[in-house]
Amino acid sequence: MEAAVKTFFSSPRFAVAGASSDPTKFGYKIFSWYLAHSLPVTPLNPRSPTITVASTSYPTTASPSLLPDAASYSLSVITPPKVTSALLKEAKEAGITAVWLQPGSFDDEVLDYARKEFKAIVAGEGGRGGEGWCVLVDGEAGLKSAGREEARL
Secondary structure (H helix, E strand, O other), rough: HHHHHHHOOOOOOOEEEOOOOOOOOOHHHHHHHHOOOOOOEEEEOOOOEEEEOOOEEOOOOHHHHOOOOHHHHEEEOOOOOOHHHHHHHHHHHHHOOOOEEOOOOOEEEHHHHHHOOOEEOOOOOOOOOOOOOOOOHHHHHHHOOOOOOOOOO
16 A cells, blocks of 8 residues: 555645535545645535635636646545545546545445556555544655655645
8 A cells, every 4th residue: 555655646736526615524624734735736626616725715626527637636535435436437537547535435336446447546444543544644654655745834
């Protein structure tokens, strides 16, 4: 899994599916994490034209297929398994090769699909947290392994 984490964080850009303006949601916390680590990140949210974090608004993209040069992105996913399933199919078609499925964003069927279709998949058991691989818990070590020790804001 460490190789998948390194591959994930070696991408030049990142997208967060399920990004939110609600500070109580993980879509907010994970999008904020990318911002705090000075990483180039795009929020994906089909229902909102912007996401607001710390009084700053960020324009959203509705789906992976609408990302410019989608193949240059790694995708963090914080959506329910039913949504994740369709999202991953679209991400695969768009050329995305690395995905990080946050705990709660997948079921066995989604995980099987991701393992078959993506070059790098970070998900499931492992990581330093009790619920599996999580960007909030395992991301900094992943950045270090990929040689991306960006300055924190």
